[in-house]
Amino acid sequence: MLSFNKFKKFSSFVLPFSVITVMFSSMMYFSFPGLNYFSSIFKLDLMSVSLSTLSIMLVLFSMLMSYNILMSKNYSSLFISMMIILLATLVICFSTKSLVLFYIMFEFSLIPTISLIMIWGYQPERIQATLYLMMYTLSSALPMLMALLFISSSIHSMNIMYLPSSYQANLVYSSSGIIWWVAINTVFLVKLPMFIFHLWLPKAHVEAPVAGSMILAGILLKLGGYGFLRFAIISPFWYSNVSPFLISLSLWGAVFSAFICIQQTDLKSLIAFSSVSHMALMMAAALSLTSVGWKSSLTIMIAHGLCSSALFAYAAIIYEMSNTRNIYLIKGFLILLPNLTPAWFLLSAFNLGAPPSMNMMGEVMALSSSLSFSVMLMPNLILSMFLVGLYCMIMYTLVSHGQLPNFYNPSFSPSSRLFLVIYAHLPILLIFSLKPELFANWI
Numbered sequence: 001m002l003s004f005n006k007f008k009k010f011s012s013f014v015l016p017f018s019v020i021t022v023m024f025s026s027m028m029y030f031s032f033p034g035l036n037y038f039s040s041i042f043k044l045d046l047m048s049v050s051l052s053t054l055s056i057m058l059v060l061f062s063m064l065m066s067y068n069i070l071m072s073k074n075y076s077s078l079f080i081s082m083m084i085i086l087l088a089t090l091v092i093c094f095s096t097k098s099l100v101l102f103y104i105m106f107e108f109s110l111i112p113t114i115s116l117i118m119i120w121g122y123q124p125e126r127i128q129a130t131l132y133l134m135m136y137t138l139s140s141a142l143p144m145l146m147a148l149l150f151i152s153s154s155i156h157s158m159n160i161m162y163l164p165s166s167y168q169a170n171l172v173y174s175s176s177g178i179i180w181w182v183a184i185n186t187v188f189l190v191k192l193p194m195f196i197f198h199l200w201l202p203k204a205h206v207e208a209p210v211a212g213s214m215i216l217a218g219i220l221l222k223l224g225g226y227g228f229l230r231f232a233i234i235s236p237f238w239y240s241n242v243s244p245f246l247i248s249l250s251l252w253g254a255v256f257s258a259f260i261c262i263q264q265t266d267l268k269s270l271i272a273f274s275s276v277s278h279m280a281l282m283m284a285a286a287l288s289l290t291s292v293g294w295k296s297s298l299t300i301m302i303a304h305g306l307c308s309s310a311l312f313a314y315a316a317i318i319y320e321m322s323n324t325r326n327i328y329l330i331k332g333f334l335i336l337l338p339n340l341t342p343a344w345f346l347l348s349a350f351n352l353g354a355p356p357s358m359n360m361m362g363e364v365m366a367l368s369s370s371l372s373f374s375v376m377l378m379p380n381l382i383l384s385m386f387l388v389g390l391y392c393m394i395m396y397t398l399v400s401h402g403q404l405p406n407f408y409n410p411s412f413s414p415s416s417r418l419f420l421v422i423y424a425h426l427p428i429l430l431i432f433s434l435k436p437e438l439f440a441n442w443i
Helices: 002-031 046-065 067-071 076-095 099-108 110-120 126-155 160-172 177-191 200-207 210-234 236-263 267-287 291-322 341-351 358-373 375-400 416-434
Strands: none
Touching: 046 067, 046 076, 046 210, 046 291, 046 416, 067 076, 076 099, 076 110, 076 210, 099 110, 099 126, 099 210, 110 126, 110 210, 126 177, 126 200, 177 210, 177 236, 200 210, 200 267, 210 267, 210 291, 236 267, 236 358, 236 375, 267 291, 267 358, 267 375, 291 341, 291 358, 291 416, 341 358, 341 375, 341 416, 358 375, 358 416
């Protein structure tokens, strides 16, 4: 009875909160189509509303996956508080037009993320994971703060919408323009993360609880993509100067990340490295500086956020049943989880960009925009997409097929709550693939 009362209390708080916030976000977008100003501090466009709504949905899903934490005495109230604070931080960051508020929320999101890993992480190595996360984020954040303060003093405004004319007039054609570009965008490349800036990501994913992994892959990585796209549209001059180098680095990073995925034995680490590979393709599309590339970048971010969140949720179920994440040991889950295996197959297929998924729509547009930039990128694109398909097939086959393990936990049986979380991701990925114009009007 106590457990039931706790669940009622949890449901009565979380579900209405989530429904109201989703309805509010949708109403704001349909009431203010295109780029409109909601107040003197906040702005709304399709990218802001899409990522804010994604944040709300994934926070709800991650809390439903964290039933054990919420129903136990393992600081459940603190866990709910951290999730709500993180959600509010993300929504403000995605919707503000103030440079200072954007920076504050961008960096403040680090606090609840580290709290999730440190308090509810799995292994003692979570301390090292948080140190990596802090080192990479904070070392790249200080130059960004200095650059934003310099830009704000130059244009005499903190409004990001004043940057197109003033920023280019005062900074772009000056000798120090490239320095400020690097100072601003390095933190986005770390958060995305781009290959060579990615070392913090696998450690954070492996040590984070299921809620931390779902939010980290589904939303927090999109902060880097959001910031990069915002400033790319505002100041495309320096992006055009560095885009050949960064596109080449991104696509080679996608290839190397895919090779690393093939060699992984830890399921969560494999999914984490696949995020690096997918975000590299998103980066290449954004750096093409075309409207198709920017639209594909948003599409890939939304699709990857949903797909990776569901993959981490399924990986958490596998860990609960087998107490291991080694993909060479967790075999035969087609027998153990016959009702969830179709979802695992669809998620693996969507992750490699199979039709009719939203992932496929974004990758086709990214392929088109990248080839319009240079046909010489064709070998990298073909190789990276082939390798993505290969490791997704390996991931599905090794987990689902094979001899049934004798060490799984027979007392654990997935509840309807877990089925709801996994299968709720799939209709969204399919519906948005049938309505591509929803993401084609924000430029």
